[in-house]
Amino acid sequence: MKTARTILKEILIALLILIGTTFTIYLLLGQLIYEHDDEGVRTTPSFISIAVDYGDWVSNAVVKGDLGHSAAINRDVSEIIGYGFRQTFILVIGSLFVSVLIAIPLGVIAALRSNAWFVRFIIPGTYLFSALPVFLLAIFIRPFWVQHFGILDWYAEIPLSRMIGYYGIPIIILGIADGVVGEMVKHVREIIGGLIRENYIRAAIARSAGVSKHIVKNAMLPIFTIITSRFSYALGGALIVEYIFFSQGISIVALDALKYRDPYVLLAIGMIFSLLIVAANIINRVLTVAVDPRTRS
Numbered sequence: 001m002k003t004a005r006t007i008l009k010e011i012l013i014a015l016l017i018l019i020g021t022t023f024t025i026y027l028l029l030g031q032l033i034y035e036h037d038d039e040g041v042r043t044t045p046s047f048i049s050i051a052v053d054y055g056d057w058v059s060n061a062v063v064k065g066d067l068g069h070s071a072a073i074n075r076d077v078s079e080i081i082g083y084g085f086r087q088t089f090i091l092v093i094g095s096l097f098v099s100v101l102i103a104i105p106l107g108v109i110a111a112l113r114s115n116a117w118f119v120r121f122i123i124p125g126t127y128l129f130s131a132l133p134v135f136l137l138a139i140f141i142r143p144f145w146v147q148h149f150g151i152l153d154w155y156a157e158i159p160l161s162r163m164i165g166y167y168g169i170p171i172i173i174l175g176i177a178d179g180v181v182g183e184m185v186k187h188v189r190e191i192i193g194g195l196i197r198e199n200y201i202r203a204a205i206a207r208s209a210g211v212s213k214h215i216v217k218n219a220m221l222p223i224f225t226i227i228t229s230r231f232s233y234a235l236g237g238a239l240i241v242e243y244i245f246f247s248q249g250i251s252i253v254a255l256d257a258l259k260y261r262d263p264y265v266l267l268a269i270g271m272i273f274s275l276l277i278v279a280a281n282i283i284n285r286v287l288t289v290a291v292d293p294r295t296r297s
Helices: 002-028 047-064 077-112 117-129 134-148 160-176 180-196 199-206 212-245 250-259 263-291
Strands: none
Touching: 002 047, 002 263, 047 263, 077 117, 077 160, 077 180, 077 212, 077 250, 077 263, 117 180, 134 160, 134 212, 160 180, 160 212, 180 212, 212 250, 212 263, 250 263
């Protein structure tokens, strides 16, 4: 019962953060939304009227799935951004998987074999390996990608045999560049190294008892926290990668919305990004509360 109350409290806090974030975006875009009245005169709405309009927009988005209408393109906002977000989501999840697939084994080896000669090269090596910025690595590799896998028309059908290459190279770039792998290897090594120095783990090792289960259980939450904290950075990096590699995507939609002063498209993108980040934090907090009794209050 206590766990359920704590989880509900965390969800309510996250929802308040989401509302505050999206309302702030709505206020920032207010000059575009309320730029002119029907007679072309600039208007200055009151805070209350903005709050009421925001409430109407949120209720339509939640209940009807209606994110508004784009006056610049004359299409529903949900139709404009729906397809692009699928691509962004694939890039983000795929890049996190690549980062974890590289960082966890190297971090565990660096912690468990700390006296081995090759371990001293793991951290510097991974930092060097992933030191290039995302945009620079993407620009450098894009000609090869276009030649072998690229389909410049995003809406063209991609054969299954080319799908891995089509998504794989951008995902790998996003997963390793900007020092991502180096940072994750360092954090994983510190987490595992701290665990194996705990008295109960050292005692179990001295008794030749199995300790892998205890290490995995206690390392799971901090490692998952690292992954969820990386989620927001991956979202931002995905926009750069898809802008360089793909002819369509949410980054192109956002740039067009800025160019044509299309506030509801920008508002929907901001809301969905905020929703994804808050959802990742909720999952992290719920798992933490469910697994670690010390976090329950």
